[in-house]
């Protein structure tokens with residue numbers, strides 16, 4: 001067991017009643033006070049994993065340990081875990097104060113204490129003065145705040161948030177991302193946040209778990225996952241990238257040379273016991289690539305031609321085409337972008353070899 005694990009999922013298997021096994025052997029250690037995000041495509045098992053942590057769903061086998069206590073067989077209300085849902089799930093017939101107070105009323109906390117706590121929560125989520133409104137009289141963002149206040153009022157050890165912002169429009173969503181992140185820092189509660197929006201995951205998380213078909217593809221900080229993806233799935237899922245195909249054509253003692261997209265001797269990588277004919281996937285981020293008409297010593301380069309340009313505000317995206325027809329996307333800041341004298345001329349896409357991510361196929 002990792003010394004800093006606060007919430008542990010140990011050898012979790014989940015087979016549904018219909019016989020389908022979604023989670024084969026999930027192991028995950030989450031730190032105290034961490035903002036951890038489960039990220040992955042629809043159907044990969046994010047909600048199912050949250051529901052098992054919350055106790056709404058039982059694992060077929062394996063253990064769930066929270067703060068040193070095995071809660072695998074405990075009911076949801078015995079777990080010190082609360083959930084915020086995508087659709088808010090507020091009680092429509094109760095006013096805001098009663099919605100927020102619900103958890104404490106169930107616990108039979110004295111009325112005076114509840115009132116004081118509700119006021120404190122309203123302040124935290126910036127809804128002071130709204131206590132007697134009904135949920136139908138609130139905007140989406142305000143309802144989401146009430147849902148959060150309701151979930152944190154009884155001091156859960158872990159707060160689970162299943163796509164809590166996905167019903168909001170883009171601007172409000174960005175604002176709530178920041179607020180939620182600040183709130184998490186202030187409260188020090190461990191957050192497990194689910195999203196399938198990679199940008200949201202990158203901006204909010206201490207660490208991200210990229211999930212694929214019920215399994216963990218990679219766990220790491222946003223920077224680790226973005227800069228050093230270990231699989232093609234992760235490289236492709238997080239941000240935009242160019243995926244190129246490489247094959248070993250020369251093996252030396254300390255390095256091997258790869259052909260890239262059918263071009264000869266393009267990339268040298270450390271020889272980790274590779275052989276001639278080994279296949280690789282090479283990922284290069286569009287913002288790491290530059291277009292040049294002359295190649296600089298030490299850079300990786302491929303000959304190409306211009307296809308089209310797209311303005312995206314502060315940057316320019318250019319689509320270039322390699323000799324074999326493969327398209328490469330280049331993302332340059334405006335002002336630093338390559339100026340074409342002749343758009344039909346042969347030029348180069350180049351990058352620093354440090355920005356090549358090589359993944360064994």
Ligand SMILES: Nc1ncnc2c1ncn2[C@@H]1O[C@H](COP(=O)(O)OP(=O)(O)OP(=O)(O)O)[C@@H](O)[C@H]1O
Nearest residue numbers: 016017018022041042043044045046047048049196
């Ligand atoms: N009770 C169930 N019985 C059978 N299959 C289920 C059950 N619950 C979920 N599944 C299946 O498990 C898979 C994962 O579902 P889950 O809801 O965890 O995905 P998700 O990652 O949350 O997806 P989304 O991003 O769309 O919310 C899906 O294929 C789903 O159909």
Ligand SMILES: [Mg+2]
Nearest residue numbers: 046047048162
């Ligand atoms: Mg889901």
